[in-house]
Amino acid sequence: MILRLLLAAALIFSPASGFASPAPPAPAPAQITREQAVAMLLGFNETGINLAARDLSVRPGNDFNLYANGAWMRFIRVSGGAQEFSYSIQAQLNEDVEAQVRAIVENPAGDPAAQQISELYRGFMDTATIERLGVTPLRPYFDRIARIRNRADLLKTFSENGYNxxxxxxxxxxxxxxxxxxxxxxxxxxxxxxxxxxxxxxxxxxxxxxxxxxxxxxxxxxxxxxxxxxxxxxxxxxxxxxxxxxxxxxxxxxxxxxxxxxxxxxxxxxxxxxxxxxxxxxxxxxxxxxxxxxxxxxxxxxxxxxxxxxLDTWKAWLTFHFIDAFAPYMSSQFDRAAFTFHNQVLNGMNQPHERWRRGVQLADGALGEAVGRIYMARHFPNESKRVVEEMIGNLRGAFAERLRRIDWMDAPTRAEALAKLEAFGARVGGPERTIDYARLRLDRADMVGNIMRLGDFNFAREIARLREPVDRNLWDMTAQTVGASYNVLTNQITFPAGILQRPLFHPTYDAAVNYGRIGAAIGHELGHGFDDQGRRFDGVGRLRDWWTPAAAQRFHERAEQLGRQFATYEPVPGFRVNAEATMGENIGDLGGLEIAYEAYRRHVAQHGEPAVVGGLTGDQRFFLSYAQTWASYIGNTLMQSIVLTDEHAPPAYRVNGIVRNMDAWYRAFDVKPGDALYLPPEQRVRIW
The missing domain is CATH 1.10.1380.10 (Neutral endopeptidase , domain2)
Structure with a gap:
C-alpha cells in the first residue's frame, strides 16, 4: 500500500484533497496551442481580473459561472475541435509549475539530493534501456507469486513491498x-x-x-x-x-x-x-x-x-496489480495500455503528456522535498509569504467575529469553537525541515528497481513514525504543489508556494482579487475544521464531541439545507452530484467565501473603499475573482469521473451553488427575483 501511494503521488501532480480539485489534463498541442490558451486564460489586468474571459451576454444572476468564464470556455471548446478534452486555470498553473520544476530536475545542482533527482529523471527518460529490458525486470516478482502454495504464503506476499x-x-x-x-x-x-x-x-x-x-x-x-x-x-x-x-x-x-x-x-x-x-x-x-x-x-x-x-485467482490478481503498478515505467506496450485504460477510458484524456512532463511528475512526486528546497529558493519571494500570512490573520479575525455573532450557536459550543480557531496553525511556502534522501540509492538503468527502492525508503519512514511522537513540522505536501490542505488531526492549514503565484495570487494584485481567490481558499481550509466531519475534532485534533446537542442539531439543519440544493445539480444526464459525499467541500466553499468576504470588508474598513476598475467595484471584483478561480472546460467522460469519485462538486457548482447563498453577491450584481440563481432570503444557507 505504501508503494501504491508513492506511485499515485508520482502520477498526480496536484492533490485530490484540499482546496484544489485534481487538475483536468491539458489538451494536446494539436487541439489548442499553449500560447493560445495562455493568452485567453491568463488575460488578467493589473488587478488580477480576466475581463476577456467574461460572457457579457449572460446576466450574472442567471449563470454567474458563464458570466465570469463563458467567453474563455467557448474559446477552449471551439479550439479543441471535435475531440473530448478538459482544461482549467489550475491545469494551466500546473503546467507553469511543471516547467519550473523541469528546470530544477534537469539541473538540480546545489542540493544534496541532486544525484538521486538526476538518476530517477534520466532513468525514466532513457526509453531505449526500458524498451530493451521489456518485461524482464518483473519476472523475479512473478516467480515470487508462483511460489505461493497456501493462505500463509499469500499473507506473507501481501506484506512484501510492491504487492497489492x-x-x-x-x-x-x-x-x-x-x-x-x-x-x-x-x-x-x-x-x-x-x-x-x-x-x-x-x-x-x-x-x-x-x-x-x-x-x-x-x-x-x-x-x-x-x-x-x-x-x-x-x-x-x-x-x-x-x-x-x-x-x-x-x-x-x-x-x-x-x-x-x-x-x-x-x-x-x-x-x-x-x-x-x-x-x-x-x-x-x-x-x-x-x-x-x-x-x-x-x-x-x-x-x-x-x-x-x-488461491490461483488471488495469485492472478496479485500478478495483474503488480504489472499495472509498474506499467508506466515499462516498455511502450505496457505504458500505452495503461494510458488507454486509466487516462483515456476513465478520464477522457486524448493522448499522453510529453515524456519529459511525466518524468518531471515522477521525480517531483518521489523526491518532492528535495525539489522543493530548490523551488523555494528560486520561486517564492518573501513578500508573497508576508502578504499571505497577513491575509491569514485577517481571515482568522473575521472568522472569530462571525463565530461570536452567529445566533444559532449557543455559548458553550461557541467557546469551544473559538478555542479551536485560536489553536489552529498555518504553514505557508514550504517546510523548514525536509526529508533526507542521502540513504536512498537510485540507478538510471533500473527503473523498476528504483520504484521498489523508493517504496522501501518510504515504508521505512512510515514505520519509524509509528515509534515517534507526531511532528507537527512535517508537511503532507511539497512546496511546489498546486493545492492546499487542512489536516484535521493536527488542526493545521498548509499553503505551498506552488499555489501562491499568478494567476491565483500575487502580492501586487488588488486586495479584492486576492481575498476572492486565495482568501477564499484560506477560508475554505479554515472551514474544514468546522465542516460536517471536521467539527467532530477539537483544537488539538482529538476526536471529541464538543457540541451541545442543540447546537449540533441546528448545524445539521443548515448542512442538510445546503445538501438539498446540491442534490439537484446534474452536470451530465444520469450523473447527479452526490450531496452527501461532497458535503464537507461544499460547506468549505460556502464558509470560505463568507469568511473571505468578511475579511475583505475588514481590509476595506482599514484602507478605504477601492476605486472602480474596468467598470467593476471592489465587491464585484471579489466575486468575479472567486468565479474565475474555477474557470474550467470539462469533457463528459472526466465529468462523470468527477461526479463519481471527487469529494468536490464540479467547478461550475463551486461557483453558482455557492454565490447564490450570499447576500453580498446579490447586492454586488443586482440579482433579482426571476433570475435563474435567485433564492429568496429565507432559502439562502448561512452557516458561518
Missing amino acids: MPFSIGVIPDPGNPTRHIVAIGQAGTLMPTRDYYLREGPEFDRYRAAYRSYVTQLLQLAGIDGAPAKAEAIFGLERRLAEAHWPPERSRDVSQSMNRMTVAELQRLAPEFDWPNTLRLLQMGDVDTLLVGETTAIQAAGRLLDEVP
Whole structure:
C-alpha cells in the first residue's frame, strides 16, 4: 500500500484533497496551442481580473459561472475541435509549475539530493534501456507469486513491498491522542475508482467494465501469462465481490462510522482469515496494541474471500496489480495500455503528456522535498509569504467575529469553537525541515528497481513514525504543489508556494482579487475544521464531541439545507452530484467565501473603499475573482469521473451553488427575483 501511494503521488501532480480539485489534463498541442490558451486564460489586468474571459451576454444572476468564464470556455471548446478534452486555470498553473520544476530536475545542482533527482529523471527518460529490458525486470516478482502454495504464503506476499493487498494500511496521528501515531486500516483491493464502476447499471458502466476486462487481459498477455482471458474474468469477479462489500464514499467519510478503535485481538475476531498478529509482525508493526479500523464490514468480507476465492485467482490478481503498478515505467506496450485504460477510458484524456512532463511528475512526486528546497529558493519571494500570512490573520479575525455573532450557536459550543480557531496553525511556502534522501540509492538503468527502492525508503519512514511522537513540522505536501490542505488531526492549514503565484495570487494584485481567490481558499481550509466531519475534532485534533446537542442539531439543519440544493445539480444526464459525499467541500466553499468576504470588508474598513476598475467595484471584483478561480472546460467522460469519485462538486457548482447563498453577491450584481440563481432570503444557507 505504501508503494501504491508513492506511485499515485508520482502520477498526480496536484492533490485530490484540499482546496484544489485534481487538475483536468491539458489538451494536446494539436487541439489548442499553449500560447493560445495562455493568452485567453491568463488575460488578467493589473488587478488580477480576466475581463476577456467574461460572457457579457449572460446576466450574472442567471449563470454567474458563464458570466465570469463563458467567453474563455467557448474559446477552449471551439479550439479543441471535435475531440473530448478538459482544461482549467489550475491545469494551466500546473503546467507553469511543471516547467519550473523541469528546470530544477534537469539541473538540480546545489542540493544534496541532486544525484538521486538526476538518476530517477534520466532513468525514466532513457526509453531505449526500458524498451530493451521489456518485461524482464518483473519476472523475479512473478516467480515470487508462483511460489505461493497456501493462505500463509499469500499473507506473507501481501506484506512484501510492491504487492497489492485487499486492505489498506498506514500510519496516521491517533485521533484519540494526536501526539502519537496509530496504525489505520481500511478497505482496498479494487483498481477502478469506486464501487459504482463495478456495480452500477447503465451503458456507461458496461463500457467501463468491458474496457477493464480487456485491459486486464492485455496486460497479462503482454507479460506472457498463460490463460489471460480466463484469469481476467476471475480477477474481475474477485474485485466485483470486493466492491459489493465496499462502503460508498459518503459512508466512508463519516468519522462516526469509519474510525473504530480495536485491539489486535478484536480485529482478529472481525477478520481472522488475515491472521493479524502475524501479518502485522511481517509488516514490522507487531508491537502495536490498538488500531484504527475503517470500513469494518468490507474488511470482514475481504477476509472471507481469502477462503472462498481459489488461491490461483488471488495469485492472478496479485500478478495483474503488480504489472499495472509498474506499467508506466515499462516498455511502450505496457505504458500505452495503461494510458488507454486509466487516462483515456476513465478520464477522457486524448493522448499522453510529453515524456519529459511525466518524468518531471515522477521525480517531483518521489523526491518532492528535495525539489522543493530548490523551488523555494528560486520561486517564492518573501513578500508573497508576508502578504499571505497577513491575509491569514485577517481571515482568522473575521472568522472569530462571525463565530461570536452567529445566533444559532449557543455559548458553550461557541467557546469551544473559538478555542479551536485560536489553536489552529498555518504553514505557508514550504517546510523548514525536509526529508533526507542521502540513504536512498537510485540507478538510471533500473527503473523498476528504483520504484521498489523508493517504496522501501518510504515504508521505512512510515514505520519509524509509528515509534515517534507526531511532528507537527512535517508537511503532507511539497512546496511546489498546486493545492492546499487542512489536516484535521493536527488542526493545521498548509499553503505551498506552488499555489501562491499568478494567476491565483500575487502580492501586487488588488486586495479584492486576492481575498476572492486565495482568501477564499484560506477560508475554505479554515472551514474544514468546522465542516460536517471536521467539527467532530477539537483544537488539538482529538476526536471529541464538543457540541451541545442543540447546537449540533441546528448545524445539521443548515448542512442538510445546503445538501438539498446540491442534490439537484446534474452536470451530465444520469450523473447527479452526490450531496452527501461532497458535503464537507461544499460547506468549505460556502464558509470560505463568507469568511473571505468578511475579511475583505475588514481590509476595506482599514484602507478605504477601492476605486472602480474596468467598470467593476471592489465587491464585484471579489466575486468575479472567486468565479474565475474555477474557470474550467470539462469533457463528459472526466465529468462523470468527477461526479463519481471527487469529494468536490464540479467547478461550475463551486461557483453558482455557492454565490447564490450570499447576500453580498446579490447586492454586488443586482440579482433579482426571476433570475435563474435567485433564492429568496429565507432559502439562502448561512452557516458561518
